[in-house]
Amino acid sequence: MKKVLAMVLAASMILSLAACGGSKSGSQPAEGTTAAAASATTKTDPETLNVYLASEPAHLDPALNSSVDGGCLAVNSFEGLYRYNSEGKLEPACAESCEVSEDGTTYTFTMRDGLKWSNGEPLDAKDFAYSWKRAADPANAADYSYLCEVFGDKFSYETGLADDAVVASEDGKTLTVQLGAVCPYFLDLAAFPFFFPVYKETVEATKTDEVPTGTWANDAGDAFVCNGAYILQKWDHESSMVYVKNDNYWDADSVTVKTLNFMLTSNDTSAYTAYQSGDLDFIDSVPVDETAAAMKSDEFKILQQLGTYYIGFNYNSKLYEDLGLDEEQAKVFRHALSLLIDRQYIVDTVGQTGQEIANTFIPKAGADGNGGIFEEGTEGYFPLATTEEEMEANVEEAKKLLDSIGLLGEDGMVNKDVSFTYLLNTNDAHVKIAESIQADLAKVGINMSIDQQEWNVFLDTRKQGQFDIAREGWVMDYDDPINMLEMWTTNSGNNDCQFGRDDSKALDWSKYDDLITQIRKEADTAKRTELMHEAEDMLMETWCVVPIYYYNDPYMLKSYVSDVYGTALGMKYFYHAKINAQ
């Protein structure tokens, strides 16, 4: 009787499960993907690469995409005039060569012969001319349309790109581009997804009133036509994407992995589990809690990334008035706060992936637009403290500064109530960094409270300048300092520090605006670099922008996969990947 009962108990569960019918995949694991595969050195299916980048991308249309993961999908399925190779250097892609006029403002691209779209139709310079004009079209309202400012007077937000800015020759063999001024990073833009070609026929055919950009890239299907290494075959929204090799790609011979699968989730723990159980070969992020353990693995890799994690002070905050500080004193106050922050502790305990601590706004590895490295030979804006002694020296210096504005008491603590709020979006890492800064400031009696806001609310609050201090971060879109300098002009949507937005202040920020305009027009690249240094100096002298560390980009890749590479801009290239090559 007991035995029967036990069986009934078990059967009731199994039966009711079976009643639902099996799913397509069933419960049998595919070959080579059992738990044992976690430590495998070869893969049973050497033609499929399983990848996790991030959650569902908002757009696969390269002109509309504005996320890094969406950019990764774009560079693996579309291709521009130029592309990055495994050394991170630019090389001709759809273009065969490029000639630049003497004054540096006219680029003439000669197209590669025999280019085809994924559907077999021919692709030439005319497709690029169409695509660029479409990308800049105000009706498309693309986030990245500001990139078109390099066309100078030939671009406006209201009318888009002028006809003579991008001209394709009658035979489609050459593309002539007329820029507004010298642009040392223009070839980087030629490799940037915003300037990738899109297939006119299906773009135009899928336009609707509600979606004037066309719905061609909203799903897999005949309308999704591309020109890169892989073509979208299946898209299970918020679950997975299947890309297969595009045989019409000009460089198809060098593509050995036939299928590229992407896991789409915002849950990086699930992705990490899938990686460990062998269901994924590449993950672009590791859960914060697992980082320390994951770093011990040979499969853990770190890429340099051009970006800076920093905190931003609201220049117009009432805090300074309340403390009785004028604008100059407020700068000294912010300078002191910057010195009090123990950056090394932050990267050691929160960042954890060996980030380099920062004392410049432009990342250390960033180019200068004149063939060199921008921060090479500069000392940074304050001494970096990596040891305890150096940190103590910084704290002493900070105290001197506080003393000079009458804020320091004899006991080495602030002599009045200095309280303000640090604004951030709810996120474990951000909160831990804030708490570390909070503890640093508390050592001199400064009372910083932490205000966590939901992501979208945070963006609004910060943009509107309703904060004292806020978490900030910027990863460069292209490798030129102007990308991180032009965001601080008075009317820029990213001027979170609110420079020049309060007329009652003595700060004359129009000088900065003029400087940026001058940089954009400067034909002499050496002079241009100099002007950019001037702009960074001007920005840093406000002490509103306080760098913490330079980003880096950790990822994990199975040991049986080789030739996956990435750039310092966050892009990952899978089309030259090889499995079991060793």
Added chain:
Amino acid sequence: MVKYTIKRILLAVLTIIVISMITFFAMNAIPGGPFNSEKAASPTVIAELEKRYNLDKPVGVQYILYMKNILKGEFGVSLKTGRKISSIIGESFPISAKLGLCAAIVAIISGIILGSIAALMRNKWPDRLIVFLTTLITAMPSFVMATLLLYYFCMKLGWVQAWTAGSHNIVLPVLALSLSPMAYITRLTKTSMLDSLGQDYIRTARAKGVPQLKVIFVHGLRNALIPVITYVGPMVAAILTGSMVVESIFTIGGLGSKFVSGITNRDYTLIMATTIFLATIMVIANLITDLVYKLIDPRISLD
């Protein structure tokens, strides 16, 4: 009965309209917007997008325009992705529904069987075992359950893939979703079964020589199921409309995740459509529950 049903349907429509109104004004009142991002787009770009989706008009006008479109059966497009709302729901709801229905079936069948066994074998070891397990499961939230299942079956044992491109393995998510309601149904069935087995009519039936099995299943269980049905209606609606956490852990693109990502992105059209859709299902499930009551137990008066 007919009069009652009509009254309930009218009330249901009213409920949905009120819900849509509250949602619309509440979501517009909270800070943030659909076109916010870490790197801000230019103001002209944002103005163009707001114009395209009528967001430059007063909220009241927006609501009227929105409801007009709904009556025409048009839910619009997602502000974030430009995909049609109807196809977003059309794709994700079947996934959630399949998962939810399976989970509901598992929970109901095994819950009733286990509950009956526990009641019939009261204070013997099967009863004790069932009580122990159900208490344990009830105390465990579904996301803990889901994580544990993922950890053991995918990572430790390697029986099931944690993720496969292009298909879903539903066994683990169904388990994760069904265990908690199953435990509840088991306890509910046991209690009410014990209650109904002690009733006079059971003694009468037995005295009249009705076979044991018939007494248990026809006289006992049928009456014992009334409280279970009360619970099952809302439960089915709840798991049918997707469980955000379980879907996220098992990377299943169901409706639950759309609801949450809609709110995070301030994707107004997606928030409205999912809210109205979920509210409708809830209201319908409650209505059906009330009507089924009546069929099972004629003593219940609906009017």
